[in-house]
Amino acid sequence: MLKDDxxxxxxxxxxxxxxxxxxxxxxLVFKDIEPKAAVHLLAVAKDHFKLLADMNAGQAETLKYxxxxxPQIAAQxxxxxxxxxxxxxxxxxxxxxxxxxxHILGGQKLPxx
Ligand code: AMP
Ligand code: ZN
Numbered sequence: 001m002l003k004d005d006x007x008x009x010x011x012x013x014x015x016x017x018x019x020x021x022x023x024x025x026x027x028l029v030f031k032d033i034e035p036k037a038a039v040h041l042l043a044v045a046k047d048h049f050k051l052l053a054d055m056n057a058g059q060a061e062t063l064k065y066x067x068x069x070x071p072q073i074a075a076q077x078x079x080x081x082x083x084x085x086x087x088x089x090x091x092x093x094x095x096x097x098x099x100x101x102x103h104i105l106g107g108q109k110l111p112x113x
Contacts, residue, residue: 003048008099012046022073027066029073029104038107039078042113043070063100070104079090079106 002009004077011030018030021041032040045062049055054061074083083106088095 001048002046003099006048006099007046007097008101009041013081014046021077022069026062027069029070032103036103037084037105037110039074039083039105041074041077041104043073043104044099048099049113050100052087053089054099055057055100067103068100074106075102079104082106084110 002012007016011018012028018028020028020030022029025046027043027045030040031042032042035084041046043066045059045066047057070085071083083104086103086105087100088103
C-alpha cells in the first residue's frame, strides 16, 4: 500500500516527477536527484515499508524480485562493468527517506575505504 505523506510513494503515483529508467507492476527505478556516483539509481517497491525489519512475507518476495531484476537494469543504464547496492537503514546509516529503497551505484570505479 502507498502512503500519502511519503516522497517515494508520491513519485510512484506520479504526483512528483522523477527520471524513470524502469517500471513494472511491482517496482520503479529512477535517477537519484543528488547523484553520488556517475550512475546513481534508486529502486523502490510499489508498496510502502520503511525497514527490512518491518517487512512482511509479500514485501520480502517483492524485494527478492527486485534483486533479480536489478542486474539487467543496472547493465542497461551504464553499469555494465559492475555496480554497488546500498540500503540505508535508520539513523546511524543516515536514512532520509523512510520508504525502503535500494541505491544502485556505478558507472565508474567505486572507492571502497
Ligand atoms: P537515503 O539517504 O538512503 O534515505 O536516500 C534517499 C535518497 O533519495 C538520497 O540519495 C536523495 O538524494 C534521494 N532523493 C531525495 N529526493 C529525491 C527526488 N525527488 N528524486 C530523486 N531522488 C531523491
Ligand atoms: Zn512510501
